[in-house]
Amino acid sequence: ETGVTQTPRHLVMGMTNKKSLKCEQHLGHNAMYWYKQSAKKPLELMFVYSLEERVENNSVPSRFSPECPNSSHLFLHLHTLQPEDSALYLCASSQDWANTEAFFGQGTRLTVV
């Protein structure tokens, strides 16, 4: 148990669907992250939130929309995804944005059909 919980663990969605991924941390951390892991590719940082404000957006398509309502919760809203968006989406948190040691959730395995 790393203190970072992601739901759902698995998600299959059609290209016209709207779904959301949820991440929750109870570590008292101030920074939260979304990463994408595709097969045979490095982990890609998607979004960074620090103290509930988005501080980084790495050229992610607008069909991915993050939301951080408070420092413990992070969402990734998905709409009109493409099959190539199928991947493992990992949430992580760290004490603060400058702390590079992050705790990861177990990930959501997303399949777009």
Add this chain to the structure above:
Amino acid sequence: DQQVKQNSPSLSVQEGRISILNCDYTNSMFDYFLWYKKYPAEGPTFLISISSIKDKNEDGRFTVFLNKSAKHLSLHIVPSQPGDSAVYFCAASASPTIFGNEKLTFGTGTRLTIIP
């Protein structure tokens, strides 16, 4: 352009022997390096790190070596145990700017299999 490279996608090592995982980087601004371990269906777990002011950091069975001139780091696990079978990611970051941006750049991972 892949700034952090793990050129061996997989590695098999006999139990009890030494496992050596390698990582190369191209960005000379990187000065902090981390290794993460990932089991199937779980997120990566932080394992060990090293700052560029050091060339070696040891934690139990795990030792990370950094060769700055070669832009190369390695993770040594000795003795290797079956529970060490996992995917190992190398990651690197540059010193924070005044804005505190320390984005991690990850390699593609090496799958380590320990043979009993």
